[in-house]
Amino acid sequence: MNLAISIEELLAWNDEASAFWKAHFEANPALLQLPCDIGGTATVQEFVRHIWGVELRWAQRIAGQTPIPREEMLAGPLDALFEMHTSANDIVRKLLEDPKQDWSAIVTLDLPWLPAQLRKASRRKLMAHMLFHSQRHWAQLATLVRSAGFPSGFYGDILFSAGIE
């Protein structure tokens, strides 16, 4: 072990967050219908779809696959949304187990909303982005549901993660 936090550890941390929110929504399904305006969404369920859907699309890009079109991402139910997360994990873990993968390889992104100078990035950077994108949104979600009167008890900080020593 050294100072660097590995992608595998971040993946475990991200998995903990997803597992927490899935269980939390299963216990409190009404939360999914709360209004939300983050990430171009209208409800918490749409926001969760955005988080897990983006994971899948980034995982597919990193693997050299064509990302699933947004309009083909299911709107629900929760289990279907969670499957996008597990599919993303499956793709990423398979890549991580392959020692021949070149993580410094540059990917050209066909994303018109991205500034032109940022449309080339290493697969390593994209992997880290994918994981942190979710974590930043889970933090926003924790604030959103608390502000709406339903504190989640979410401990999202790395300090509380069992996946990192």
Place this chain on the structure above:
Amino acid sequence: MQEFVRHIWGAELIWSQIIASLPLTDYDVWPNGPLDALFDLHLSAVRNFQMLLSNPDTSWDEQSVDYPWRRPEQPKPTPRKALAHVLLHGQRHWAQLSTLVRAAGFPSGVLGDLLFSAALD
């Protein structure tokens, strides 16, 4: 909002001191403002982190560090975990802050995702 920013940068400072085994600046001693004084908390933390990172003798994973507000059931983190924690603690809070100011009618335009960072290739 100012108190929230104080929390973010103050946490950076106190964690840097914990990891570096320096005396801790008590929460009550942190300045309440102005902004420059709060930013100095961040700058002091960065100096501590850079000192640790430039020292080849820094032990990142061989012993745990303790923090005053740790509950008994919570394990003591390694320095590497504590460093990762405080860096990402700030990032999670900046994400919350950007939502908060936008919801209040003042979108910040912050692009906080790693994808937009020039620090990583």
